[in-house]
Amino acid sequence: MARTKLSERQLDVLRRICHGEKPVTSDDSGLTTTVYALRDQGLVAMTRADGRWSAAPTEAGCRHLARTDASLAPRSNASAPSTAPEAAELITRLQQAGGTLHITTPTPDERARWRRALHTARADHLVPDGHHLRHTGRDKGDLVITLRPGSPPRRSAPPGESVPVPENLPPERLHPAAAAAHIPACPDCQPRARRILHALCHAAEANTYTVSNPETGSAASLVITIGDSSFPLSLHEGSYEVPDPSSAKYAWQRVTARTTRPSHELELSLEHTYAHRGRRTHWGDRKQWSLEDKLPALFREIAHRAHTEYERQQAQQRKEEETRQRWLTAMQQARTALLEDHRLKALRTQVQAWQEATAIRAYCDALEDHHATSGKAEAATAWATWARDYADRIDPVPQNPGTPEPPAITPEDLRPYLRGWSPYEPKRG
Template identity: 35%
Template sequence: MRRWDPLNDRQLAVLQRVAGGDDLHDSDSPTRQSADALRDRGLLDINRRGGWQATLTDAGAFYIEHGHHPDRPTNTDVAPSTSVSNRTPRGTRPRQTELEITAQQLIDRLQENAGVVTVVDPEAPTRAAWRRAIHAAKEDGLLPRGHHLRHRGRDTGDLRIELVKGEHPDARHWAPRLRVDVPNAIGQVHPLVAKLQRRPGRIFVTEASLNRALRILNTLLTEWERRGNSAELEDDAHGITMICGESRYGTQISEQREVVEQYPTSEELEQKKVYAWQRVQPTEREVGTGYLVLELKHEWKYSGRRRRWADRARWTLESKLTDVLAELEARAQLDEERRIAKLEEEARRQQDCEAAMATARFRFAEDVKIKALTEQVDGWEQAARIRAYCDALQAAQADANSDVTAWIEWARTYADRIDPLRRHTFQPGISEPRPQDLKPYLGRWSPYGPDARY
C-alpha cells in the first residue's frame, strides 16, 4: 500500500481522535496498530519513551483539512512542492519528455526546490533517465562548489535526490586511477616474467595464449613495482606473490577451459584398423577458450571483496588491470589499518591489565593492613581484659598463696606480650605479592599478562 492511498474508516477515526487532542496513551491494541500504520504514512509521530503517545504531524493536519495525503501524485509531472510524479497509466508508453532529463534540468530543479527532488515511484525508463541525469551532473562538473549529490530509491520505490552541502563521506576513498595499458609486445622483460618464460608451467594457459598472458603479467608487475611494491616467485606456489609492506597476495593467471568431443581422423582410424561398419566413439578433452582469468588467492579475511577478473564479451582482462591494482592497494591499506588497530588493541589491553594489576596490588596491601590492624585491636582488647581479670583475682585473693601470685604474674606478662601498645612498630611490612596472591583481585585478568591464561 502506498502512503498516499485513502485511509480506511478505522485509520481515519484514529487520525481524527489525535487531531482532537487525544494522544492515545490509554488506547487498546487495535487502535495502536492503526496508529502505527498512520505513522508509517507520515501522518502521526509516536513517542514510546516513558509511555505511549501519538501526536499529529504536518502531513496529518493536511490530510484532516484536505481529505488526502500531501504526497498524493498530481496530474502534472512536477508539483509545486518538492514531489515530482512521473507515474504513467498502465499500458501506455511514457512520454518522450519524461525520458529526456538533462543534468542542467536536474540541477535547476534541485535549486528551485531547496535541494530536494522526489520522483514518486517512477516507471523503469523514467527512473533510468533520472539516474543518467545524476551521473551526467557529476561527470560534467555542474554541482555547486562544496556540494555533492545523494539519492535513494535506485531500483524501487520513490527516487529521492538531494543536493547536500559538504564533501561526500566516501570522497576520501576516491583516488584518481591512471589507466594501465598493455602493449602489443613486451619491451623490457620483468625478471619474474623471464623466469616464467623458462617455467611456463606456473601459469595455466595454452600455448596460443601464453604470449598474451605474459604481456599482461609483465605490465602488472612493472606497474606494481613502479608504485613502490615488490613481487616474487615462490617455489611451493603457482603464480606470483605480490608484496606490499607486510602483506602478501598470491596472484595467478589462467585460461578458461571447455570440454569438447573429438573424433579420430581417418589416418587414426586406419591405423586402428576400424571397419566402416563399426561405430566410432568420440573422446572428450579440455581445450583452451582464449579467455584469460586473473585471480587472487582466496582468504577468509577478505571475504566479500573482489578477487577474480576475466575476459568477457564486453571487456578484456587488459582493461581490468587498473581495477586489479586498485584492489591490491585497497587490501594493503586494509591490512595496515587492521595491523594498527591490532597494535592499538594490544596496547589498550596491556594498559588495562597493568591498571588492574596496580589496583590488585593496592587492594592486597590494604587487606594486609586491615588484617594487621584487626589483630592489633583484638590484642589490645584482650590484653586489657587480662589485666582487669588479674586485678579482680588479686583483690579476691587477699591471702593468695604462691601459686596464685605466680599465675597472676604470668598473666600480666602475657598481656604485655600481646598488647600492641608495648611495641615500637605498628605498621606491618608488606612484601611483593605473588601471582597467586593477586588472583582474587584481578577478575578476568591473569597475573601473568593480558593474553595469558590461568
C-alpha cells in the first residue's frame, strides 16, 4: 500500500502510540482525525469496546517510524534535536536550573524538538537514577519541563475486560465493605447487589485501589480511592409507577393515585461533579445488557477521572510553586532595595555632615584672618575655637565609618518595594 509522507503531527502521534508512554484513546478527541489517517495507511490499529476506541501500533507502523527516525538521525541540530548529546544537554540544563525549564510560547518546530529530546533522554536512560521527567504544554501554551525525584506516576489502568461476579456467594464470604454497604433495593435484589459490590471490591483491590464504606449520612454504597482522589459509588434499584387500587374507596371510583414498585433493575452511579462535567455517570440493567456487563466501563471511567484529577493537582502544584518562586524573588529584591536605601541614607547623612564640618573650618579660618587685621582677634579666637570643636564632633571622617549595620526589617518595611506582592505570603495584595 502506497503511503503519503506523514506530517510532523502525524509522526508525533505515531511515536506516542508506538512508544506507549501515554495511551491514545477516544479521550484524546483532538487526535481522532490524525489517528484515523494513520489507520487508513495501515500504521495503527483501532480497537473498540463500550463505545470507546484505543489505538495500537501495527508492525508496519513500527517499521515506518524506525525508518523515519533513522533518516532523521544524521541531520543538523535544527532538524534532529532528539540526538543523545542534545538530550544529555537537556538533563544538564534541568539540573542547573533546579529541576525546571520554562520555555515561553515555543514555535511548533521548537516544541517538536523539545519533545524529541525528552523521548531520547528517556529511551537512552539519561535521566538520573531516582528521578523522572514530566512536561506540560505538549501542543500549545508555554512548555514546562521538570526533573522530579521518585518514580514516574503510573497511569491507573482499569481491570481487564471482565469483572467476574459470583453467581452464588454465602453472606459470610462477602467482602466486608460489600457486606456493610447501604443498598436501597428490595430483598429479592439484595443478594445480587452485594455480589456485584463484592466483585467491585476485589477488582479494585487487585488494581491497588482502596475500598471503603462512606461516612455516616452519605447516600453512597461504596468509596473507591485512587491516590488522593476518592469516588463514591451508589448502587440502587430502580422503580416504576403503577395505579394504586387501594386509594379507591368504592368499586365505581376512578383510580387516580399512583404508587411505585421496585423494578428489579440495578443501577450504579458515580457522583456528578463540575470537574468531570460531560462524563458518563450511570450504568445499569437494560434489555440489551446487564449491570455486570458494564463494570469494566465503570472502572475505565474511574481510572480516567483519577488520572485527570492527578494531572490537575500536578498543574496546580506547579502553578503554586512558580508563584512561590516569583514571590521569593520579589522578597529578596525588596530586601536588597531596602538595604540599598538604608546605606544611601547613611551615606548622604555623612556627606552632609562632612560638608558642614569643612565649611565651618573654612569659615573659622576666614573669621580669624579678618579679626587679626582689625585688632579684635581675642573674641574671634574664642568663637572659632568652639566652632572648630563642633566641626570635629560632626565630621564623620575621623570616626572611620564603615558599611552601616543592616536595620531590623519587618514585613511592612518591605511592602513599598514589593510591587503589589504581599510581604506575608505568596500572593498579591
